[in-house]
Amino acid sequence: xxxxxxxxxxxxxxxxxxxxxxxxxxxxxxxxxxxxxxxxxxxxxxxxxxxxxxxxxxxxxxxxxxxxxxxxxxxxxxxxxxxxxxxxxxxxxxxxxxxxxxxxxxxxxxxxxxxxxxxxxxxxxxxxxxxxxxxxxxxxxxxxxxxxxxxxxxxxxxxxxxxxxxxxxxxxxxxxxxxxxxxxxxxxxxxxxxxxxx
Numbered sequence: 001x002x003x004x005x006x007x008x009x010x011x012x013x014x015x016x017x018x019x020x021x022x023x024x025x026x027x028x029x030x031x032x033x034x035x036x037x038x039x040x041x042x043x044x045x046x047x048x049x050x051x052x053x054x055x056x057x058x059x060x061x062x063x064x065x066x067x068x069x070x071x072x073x074x075x076x077x078x079x080x081x082x083x084x085x086x087x088x089x090x091x092x093x094x095x096x097x098x099x100x101x102x103x104x105x106x107x108x109x110x111x112x113x114x115x116x117x118x119x120x121x122x123x124x125x126x127x128x129x130x131x132x133x134x135x136x137x138x139x140x141x142x143x144x145x146x147x148x149x150x151x152x153x154x155x156x157x158x159x160x161x162x163x164x165x166x167x168x169x170x171x172x173x174x175x176x177x178x179x180x181x182x183x184x185x186x187x188x189x190x191x192x193x194x195x196x197x198x
Contacts, residue, residue: 029113069122
């Protein structure tokens with residue numbers, strides 16, 4: 001069985017490298033709200049997740065997707081004729097950027113790119129199933145549930161400060177989507193998560 005996670009990674013790497021070497025491609029694919037509102041370029045709700053700001057941004061997202069996507073794919077592939085994980089991932093891209101779209105739909109100076117929202121969705125879905133498994137943050141092992149609390153706290157704080165080019169809102173809403181979508185698909189994950197915590 002071929003890996004949907006690996007296919008998503010290969011497509012993302014290929015498109016990101018192309019966009020990094022071709023500004024025209026980059027500007028067509030990034031999330032730029034006025035293009036959606038004024039030109040009906042709705043594909044940008046997904047295409048922005050396949051381009052990245054630089055190699056480090058791409059590498060970090062793809063490594064995270066590789067490790068956690070490979071695990072969560074087994075769960076989601078049970079649904080939608082084996083396409084469950086791909087649809088969950090693409091849904092994460094759309095859902096995580098919606099609040100930013102509503103906030104910036106008339107802002108010609110704002111744009112966003114990167115798979116971080118969807119990757120956050122995959123990561124937080126994983127945390128529901130394995131809250132005490134170790135996540136390595138800069139090679140330091142941290143229990144997944146502790147990482148989740150720190151990550152959410154840092155993301156909310158950074159989003160309120162709004163003093164960087166990082167779209168922290170997408171990270172936050174991606175995490176929320178990962179939790180909500182997983183619970184809707186498999187409600188039994190809630191008692192499993194609570195029992196695991198205890």
